[in-house]
Amino acid sequence: MAEKKAAAHGEHDVRDASxxxxxxxxxxxxxxxxxxxxxxxxxxxxxxxxLYGKVIRVTSKVKAHDEDNTAGIGDLVLINETRPLSATKRWRLVEILEKAK
Structure with missing residues (x-):
């Protein structure tokens, strides 16, 4: 019973994550x-x-779900992996860390 209440309030059990x-x-x-x-x-x-040991920057573009359309171009955001939401979307916006100026 206590486990159901905890899950309802957004607290996750360790077993859920594993x-x-x-x-x-x-x-x-x-x-x-x-x-x-x-x-x-x-x-x-x-x-x-x-082979050479040089640190290389590798960039990739991913599509992320933004439910409220809050993020704008240039914003620094945190995204989380999630279930497939469409043919190309596998990420979800968690929070906007820094708004663009």
Whole structure:
């Protein structure tokens, strides 16, 4: 009974996360907000070159779900991996860390 109340108030049990699996979180900048309830976020990853050891910046663009259309171009946002929401959307906007000036 107590477990049901905790889940209803947004508190998650440790077993829920392990059953669902680990979900990735990424930070990135919004590069497009032209679609309804969707933003395009440019995510940067730094990887070390296998042979030469130089750190290389690798960027990728992902589509994220923005329910309230709150994010704008240039905003620094935090996105979380989620279930597939459409053919190309696999991420959800968690919060806007910094608004564009």
């Amino acid at each position: 059953a669902r699996g680990y979900r990735k979180a990424r930070r990135g900048y919004v590069v497009s907000d032209k679609m309804d309830k969707t933003i395009v976020v440019e995510v940067e990853d730094r990887v070390k070159h296998a």
